Amino acid sequence: MSATPVILAAPLLAALLDRAFGEPRNALHPVAWFGALAKRVGAHLPALAPPWALCGGALAWALLVGGVALLAAGLQAWLLSLPAWAALPLLALALKPALAWRMLHDEVAAVETALARDLPQGRAQVARLCSRDVSRLDATGVRETALETLAENLNDAWVAPLFWFAVAGLPGAWAWRAANTLDAMWGYRGRWEWAGRCAARADDLLAWLPARLTALLLGASRGLRAEAARTPSPNGGWPMAALALRLGLRLRKSGAYELNAGGRAPQPADTAQALRLCTRAAWLAVGWAVVLAAAVAAAAALRNPGAAA
Structure with a gap:
């Protein structure tokens, strides 16, 4: 039996799992496990001289992301060898940790609830969503930060992993989540300027098309390209600008x-x-994602008709 129906149904079932259950606690979350491993692997990289830090960061990135992709490939191959009634829920369960829409939705909604109580609580809640200094934000600044995070992470935590699952199956989704996690941990200037450069550039490359698809899903409008170019990120500005233009809002990050x-x-x-x-x-x-996965499967079947039997 072809594995295509299982691949096509997995994103929908994974999305329903996310809606029903949200995120497990960190002790049970594969992304948290990966983050803990990456923290240990990268602990000494920033202290190296720049050429060594650059090479060491690139090697560490390749080993971590490559290892995750290989593990996912083996898991997917085993799951697809099972009967469809078992393969589908297990594949969806394996895909779910790469997706985090319910958590993002609820955390952003909680910012407004906290602001309704007082400004310090609003600041404390939005600080859970971003790495910027929020101590001087007024209520408008807190909302702007929350909405910017919502738009950018709609791509990072949802559209991009679905896109890479459609293109490359579970290895694609897991590799994206690993690469995005390393960018969040290592992809900064300053101390991580050299050791995190590969992580930052890889994330830019892997998110390039999904970020633009996210803007399209939000309802891209005239002027989007020019607005998106105002941000230093080659990708983050696209969903943020799309949301701002669609709702007629001004969104800012000071400086x-x-x-x-x-x-x-x-x-x-x-x-x-x-x-x-x-x-x-x-x-x-x-x-x-389902449509794209179907197109990828159809293209694969045309290249190798015997494999689809």
């Missing part, structure tokens, strides 16, 4: 960028509207 400068400052109701828009985009992404 870095201002998107849709002619827009209005976000209000409490805009957070709810943004969450509805991004939820719609998230489910559209699941449909797109």
